[in-house]
Amino acid sequence: MDLEVLSTPGHLISLAARGFTRLSEARLKPLGFGVGHLPVLVALRDGQASTQRDLARFARVEQPPMAQMLARMERDGLIQRSPDPSDGRSSQITLTAVAEARLPEAIAVLLKGNQDALRGFSDEETTQLVSLLTRLIANLDQVASATSEPR
Template sequence: MDLEVLATPGHLITLAQRGFARLSEARLKPLGFGIGHLPVLVALREGVANTQRDLARFARTEQPPMAQMLARMERDGLIRRTPDPADRRSSRVALTETAEDRLPDAIAALLAGNREALAGFSDAEAAQFVAMLQRVIANLDQIAGAEPQAAGGRGGGAPADGA
């Protein structure tokens, strides 16, 4: 086996992502959130998306998984849907008071996890690391022909995506 492949950026980023996901899930579960909820909750709170289609685009996922997640989030009292007056086939999605109340604690937990994961990094090193990851993501998006990722959108960046 060629052990060199285990030291590639792709493999190391995958290992880091798995670690962040485990840490994030453990910290978010007591608040009634999953890691996949955070891009949706942040997008709704910030007003950057309020339909299933726009939320799927923001979270960089397909519509069927987004529909399933929104159904679970509605069942769990985190979002509410109302008919879209401009399009009868669509609904508007909004945060519930429960989600609004819990979201600051969730974001704080994720930011604390990020700080812990970057222990020993100077502020400048941490900023450089984030900038490098953003460049890698932009390169991957360009290779795949994907839409450029908004700063703070899913795919790694925002507090919504890492511990």
């Protein structure tokens, strides 16, 4: 029966992801952030990435959408770019004081959203869900990389 496809893990995870995105976007908007900004902001804050290429890799998005997001973030005063002294074609990206000041509240908002969404889940269930999703993501990455390899 075709309705079975609506009960598959892939479909249910997609629905959950869209629900988390809607909730997060609504709660982050007053802070001037979008949900897609958070991986970039955290990576910049923690020194895990400082170029567009590295940020795209960190956030697991393609270069063109990352370039568009960084342009909007720069326009909105969240990041600043400066020439990369080691590579004239690249820019070093850093957080602005505005973004640094708002980031702790944004993280708190996201954590509260997760807490609200997981209401009624025990700590053990939440830990198990995170573990299962982490394994699922690793499997998907492995399948995707095997699929993209030349044959």
